[in-house]
Amino acid sequence: MTDKPAQRTAPELFTWEFATDPYPAYAWLREHSPVHRTTLPSGVEAWLVTRYADAKQALADQRLSKNPAHHDEPAHAKGKTGIPGERKAELMTHLLNIDPPDHTRLRRLVSKAFTPRRVAEFAPRVQELTDQLIDRFATEGEADLIHDFAFPLPIYAICDLLGVPREDQDDFRDWAGMMIRHGGGPRGGVARSVKKMRGYLAELIHRKRNDPGDDLISGLIRASDHGEHLTENEAAAMAFILLFAGFETTVNLIGNGTYALLTHPEQRERLQRSLAPGADEPGLLETGIEELLRYDGPVELATWRFATEPLTVGGQDIAAGDPVLVVLAAADRDPARFDEPDTLDLSRRDNQHLGYGHGIHYCLGAPLARLEGQTALATLLTRLPDLRLAGDPADLRWRGGLIMRGLRTLPVEFTP
Numbered sequence: 001m002t003d004k005p006a007q008r009t010a011p012e013l014f015t016w017e018f019a020t021d022p023y024p025a026y027a028w029l030r031e032h033s034p035v036h037r038t039t040l041p042s043g044v045e046a047w048l049v050t051r052y053a054d055a056k057q058a059l060a061d062q063r064l065s066k067n068p069a070h071h072d073e074p075a076h077a078k079g080k081t082g083i084p085g086e087r088k089a090e091l092m093t094h095l096l097n098i099d100p101p102d103h104t105r106l107r108r109l110v111s112k113a114f115t116p117r118r119v120a121e122f123a124p125r126v127q128e129l130t131d132q133l134i135d136r137f138a139t140e141g142e143a144d145l146i147h148d149f150a151f152p153l154p155i156y157a158i159c160d161l162l163g164v165p166r167e168d169q170d171d172f173r174d175w176a177g178m179m180i181r182h183g184g185g186p187r188g189g190v191a192r193s194v195k196k197m198r199g200y201l202a203e204l205i206h207r208k209r210n211d212p213g214d215d216l217i218s219g220l221i222r223a224s225d226h227g228e229h230l231t232e233n234e235a236a237a238m239a240f241i242l243l244f245a246g247f248e249t250t251v252n253l254i255g256n257g258t259y260a261l262l263t264h265p266e267q268r269e270r271l272q273r274s275l276a277p278g279a280d281e282p283g284l285l286e287t288g289i290e291e292l293l294r295y296d297g298p299v300e301l302a303t304w305r306f307a308t309e310p311l312t313v314g315g316q317d318i319a320a321g322d323p324v325l326v327v328l329a330a331a332d333r334d335p336a337r338f339d340e341p342d343t344l345d346l347s348r349r350d351n352q353h354l355g356y357g358h359g360i361h362y363c364l365g366a367p368l369a370r371l372e373g374q375t376a377l378a379t380l381l382t383r384l385p386d387l388r389l390a391g392d393p394a395d396l397r398w399r400g401g402l403i404m405r406g407l408r409t410l411p412v413e414f415t416p
């Protein structure tokens with residue numbers, strides 16, 4: 001057998017094959033064009049940063065702004081690029097679209113309400129939600145794990161945490177479903193769903209101001225720092241970003257993670273053994289979730305950054321106004337940082353992956369995501385021990401979005 005000749009030109013990005021398995025293309029970029037200029041499907045020209053060291057540096061570089069106002073965009077493309085902040089809705093002034101000092105102030109306030117302790121106290125509810133969802137299909141012998149499990153769990157969890165009454169949570173599930181299905185597609189339905197969510201949240205915040213509880217929205221309203229509070233608009237934008245940032249990401253952690261386990265039987269059996277009482281590898285669930293995030297994480301590309309002045313990343317000059325996209329999925333498979341990066345090893349040590357980002361925008365919801373990911377996967381494997389893929393993995397379809405990586409469906413079978 002001869003080796004395939006090395007590919008000389010850059011691979012085609014954003015095709016169907018690429019959406020299915022982007023890792024070979026990223027390996028080529030890391031090696032031959034580590035800071036790579038490309039035209040995105042929206043027509044925007046942007047730099048892709050693919051090496052771990054460059055990615056980490058770029059994520060922490062404050063000259064790369066999150067504010068879309070810094071985008072040097074041709075007039076004809078205004079509003080058509082899919083860069084979120086361009087739609088100047090109030091809800092778009094949130095943590096992922098702003099820089100210090102505004103970012104510092106808002107992040108400090110939200111951190112006072114969205115604490116690791118609040119998340120830890122939420123663990124029994126996440127377990128209960130997980131069990132209820134599995135109960136609904138456990139006797140069927142088959143399920144679509146995206147539709148029946150990975151999709152509803154995070155939306156109900158965040159609604160509960162925020163304090164959205166149970167009777168209204170199915171509305172959120174429907175609005176979120178519209179956003180996830182049509183995220184990169186027709187705008188009409190999505191815009192309507194965003195508007196409804198926004199109206200609902202504004203009203204809920206108003207109600208909680210008069211009648212506070214011990215939920216996160218009441219905590220956001222109460223949070224104060226040196227006498228400063230969030231305005232109602234800021235609290236609504238914060239609730240919205242928590243929903244938005246914490247929803248599809250967690251769907252994909254559960255979806256991509258389960259898929260990786262079902263296609264790596266040895267690792268899956270190892271994890272399953274470790275969940276039994278008296279197991280010889282305790283702690284494998286915790287390291288395992290981190291490894292699943294590194295190996296095939298939910299956030300393929302970090303959200304937009306824009307150069308505020310000319311700068312150099314990985315030896316490449318970048319002009320002021322240029323968009324820069326840090327490819328977390330490529331950085332997390334960089335052989336210069338990880339031994340055997342294409343191997344899934346649930347007990348991997350020294351696993352400082354960039355799946356939750358890095359620097360001041362590091363994921364605020366990481367403790368919640370870990371809790372949901374660990375509870376979901378452990379419960380699935382314990383309650384449905386012979387869980388397996390139904391059908392040929394080659395038939396699975398991945399969503400072709402720019403930022404996120406996730407499956408459209410994940411059909412499985414098991415003994416009821």
Ligand code: HEM
Pocket residue numbers: 059095096107158241242243245246247249250253293297298299302303304354355356357358360361362363364365366368369370
């Ligand atoms: C930021 C990943 C779940 C809330 C981020 C960033 C990443 C990320 C990569 C940084 C983006 C950038 O720098 O451009 C993930 C992954 C998750 C997850 C992989 C699930 C496995 C959640 C959850 C919540 C959340 C459950 C909240 C309920 C946020 C917020 C930010 C953020 C608010 C913005 C922080 C800031 O700008 O200061 N997340 N996330 N995330 N995440 Fe997550």
